[in-house]
Structures are given as C-alpha cells and as structure tokens.
Amino acid sequence: MSSASLAYAARQAADIGLRNLEFAQADILQLGALPRRFDVIESVGVLHHLADPERGWRELLKLLRPGGLMLLGLYSEIARAPVVAARAFIEAAGLEPTPAGIRACRQAVMQGDCPDSMRALTGFGDFYGTSACRDLLFHEQEHRYTLPQLQALLDRLGLDLLGLVVEPATLQRFQAFSPPGTQPNDLQAWHRFETAHPQTFVRMYQFWVRQRG
Numbered sequence: 001m002s003s004a005s006l007a008y009a010a011r012q013a014a015d016i017g018l019r020n021l022e023f024a025q026a027d028i029l030q031l032g033a034l035p036r037r038f039d040v041i042e043s044v045g046v047l048h049h050l051a052d053p054e055r056g057w058r059e060l061l062k063l064l065r066p067g068g069l070m071l072l073g074l075y076s077e078i079a080r081a082p083v084v085a086a087r088a089f090i091e092a093a094g095l096e097p098t099p100a101g102i103r104a105c106r107q108a109v110m111q112g113d114c115p116d117s118m119r120a121l122t123g124f125g126d127f128y129g130t131s132a133c134r135d136l137l138f139h140e141q142e143h144r145y146t147l148p149q150l151q152a153l154l155d156r157l158g159l160d161l162l163g164l165v166v167e168p169a170t171l172q173r174f175q176a177f178s179p180p181g182t183q184p185n186d187l188q189a190w191h192r193f194e195t196a197h198p199q200t201f202v203r204m205y206q207f208w209v210r211q212r213g
Contacts, residue, residue: 105137
C-alpha cells in the first residue's frame with residue numbers, strides 16, 4: 001500500500017540531489033530478520049493499527065543498536081473518546097467507508113444529528129479531509145492507550161522514557177498544574193494532567209525512549 005508514497009519520496013529525493021537515503025517496503029512483523037541495526041528508529045502512527053502493537057514494537061527493538069533511540073507515536077484513549085463515540089455511531093447507522101458515508105457522518109456531526117460525545121470531532125483537523133477523515137473515523141483497526149498503560153508497556157519492554165514531545169506552552173501548563181519538583185517524564189503526573197485537559201494529546205502521544213541499561 002505504501003509503494004506509491006515510497007516512489008514519490010524517492011523521486012523528490014532525487015530531484016534535490018539526496019544520495020544518502022534508502023527506501024524499502026516490508027512487513028513490519030518481519031523486520032527483525034533484517035541483518036542491520038540502527039541508531040534511531042521512528043514509528044509514529046503505525047503500531048497502533050497492528051493487530052498486536054506490542055509484537056510489532058518488539059520487532060523494531062531487534063533492530064535498535066545498544067544505546068539507540070526510538071521515537072514512537074500512539075493514540076490516546078482519553079483524547080480519542082469522540083472518535084470511539086463516532087465509531088459506535090457509524091456502526092449503528094450502517095455507514096460505509098466511502099465518500100458518501102464519510103460525508104454523511106460529517107454532516108451529522110456538523111448539524112448536531114449525533115450524540116454530544118461526538119461534537120468535539122470538529123476540533124480534529126483530519127475531520128475535514130475525506131481521506132484523512134476515513135483514517136480518523138473509519139479505520140479498520142486501532143488501539144488506544146492511557147499513559148499508565150503506556151508506562152506498563154514500557155516496563156514490559158525494558159524501556160526508559162526520555163520525554164514526551166509537546167509544545168512549550170503545554171509543558172508550561174503541565175508544570176503549573178503539577179506539584180513542584182514533578183519530573184517532565186513522569187507519566188503518572190501527565191495522566192493526571194491529561195485527565196483534567198482531555199484534548200492535550202488529541203493527535204497522539206509522541207515520545208522518545210531508550211533501552212534500559
């Protein structure tokens with residue numbers, strides 16, 4: 001499915017004279033067999049669409065050099081509550097992931113012909129593009145996490161959180177909200193903040209990790 005995107009990226013790289021890039025396509029669950037190791041691995045918005053995100057994450061970790069870094073992006077259970085409500089609405093209404101079905105869903109939201117729990121969807125940028133809205137509301141499969149669940153997952157994988165990727169203003173609000181001395185990589189503290197400010201991670205959690213030891 002990504003071949004067209006990869007071809008476009010390769011063409012753009014060639015146009016501006018970049019020669020130190022490689023493009024490849026593979027099943028993420030088969031990458032552990034790749035005879036190469038990397039200093040930095042990024043996987044943003046991918047793992048949460050796998051049937052078993054943790055399995056995919058473990059495959060990526062096999063490719064990370066000792067001391068290497070990973071940047072991950074996963075969906076927030078709290079921030080995506082309107083999406084969960086929309087999925088129930090879509091199923092009950094029998095809407096299909098077609099342009100007509102997507103338009104019908106958006107029209108119901110914008111006209112108020114839907115549960116109040118869906119109204120916040122108008123604050124999602126992806127709501128306004130047909131392809132993006134399909135990914136937002138009609139995706140075949142997605143997993144969502146709370147920050148305590150993410151901490152448990154990091155513990156199982158033997159990873160240390162280096163920090164969340166947030167805007168400076170968000171970090172300032174977090175620090176003002178939290179008790180003095182709270183560390184910026186304290187996921188329990190961030191969970192309390194997110195509970196009070198549910199749209200903080202409306203796009204997704206993005207964070208850097210490193211293997212322990």
